[in-house]
Amino acid sequence: MTKVLIAFYSRSGVTEALARAIADGAAAKGAEVRLRRAREFVSAETMALATGWAEAAAAMNARHAAPTEADAEWADAIIFGSPTRFGGVAAELKAYIDSLGGLWFQGKLNGKVGSAFTSSSTVHGGNEATILSLFNPMAHLGLVIVPTGYADPALFRAGTPYGASSVSWNEATPPTADDLEVARFQGGRVASIAGDLAAGRANAARDAAIDEAGRESFPASDPAATLV
Known part of the structure; x- marks a missing residue:
């Protein structure tokens, strides 16, 4: 069974909704899925400044x-999700990615599939830039990056060719x-490619x-024996 980790950060639940749809798409292809939310590291006082x-x-x-690090080691595919933060990935998710240095050093992430998705508050709030910024650490970690492309008709109505996205206005x-629909397609595409790999x-x-085993069962002949 293909194993898919969806590691995301979401503040209001919009990115979480995309993550759940991606999980549904992966599960529909027979994958085992772990949904994981990165945690805040700011103070309670800071969080109180934003209602809800x-x-x-x-x-x-x-x-x-x-x-966790163990989740990344377990997975055949890792899909990162983050809301845009000034055109880039949220610090909460980036902190998790940065924690994977030990696995990177051991080469344990090489060859796993990587993909990304995002959400923004405004139409030009950085959806494509955020996904593309996540491709950089994926390359360093040794992941095989799998975008959505235009491999499904839904991509002509929503999302980006880099990954699923949404705008919360x-x-x-x-x-x-x-x-x-784009998110479910992305989950299924990633699960299928990860399974093939x-x-x-x-x-x-x-x-x-x-x-x-064959070489051990049939050792090379003694060259001198061929002269008999």
Whole structure:
């Protein structure tokens, strides 16, 4: 079974809604999915400055565990999700990505699939820029980056060719039906490609083991024996 980690940050629940749709798309392809929400590291006083922030965070934290290094090692595919923050990834999710340095150093993330999604408050709030900024650490981690492309008709109505997205119009408006359709497609696409890559690695390892067993069973002949 293909294993998919969706590590996201969401303040009001908009990005969470996209994450859940991506999870549905991956699960529909038979994948085992872990949904994980990155945690705040700002003070309670800071969170209190934004109405509803603390309450929404508590509710989402009750639904989703925090992402861990073990989650990333477990996964065949890692899908990062973040709202735009001044045209880039939220610090909460970036802190999780930065925590993966140990796995990076050991090469344990090489060859896993990576993908990204986002949401913004305004139409030109940085959706594409945020997803593209997430491709940079994916490349450093050794992930095989899988965008949505225009591989499904839904991409001509919503989202971006880089990943699913939505606009909340400064009112935490939930993703549209088209936004969610793109997200489900992205989850399914990532799960399918990750499954193909994992199967290819398994087959290669099996073939290598068979070759090694064959060499041990039939050692090279003594060159002198061929002269008899």
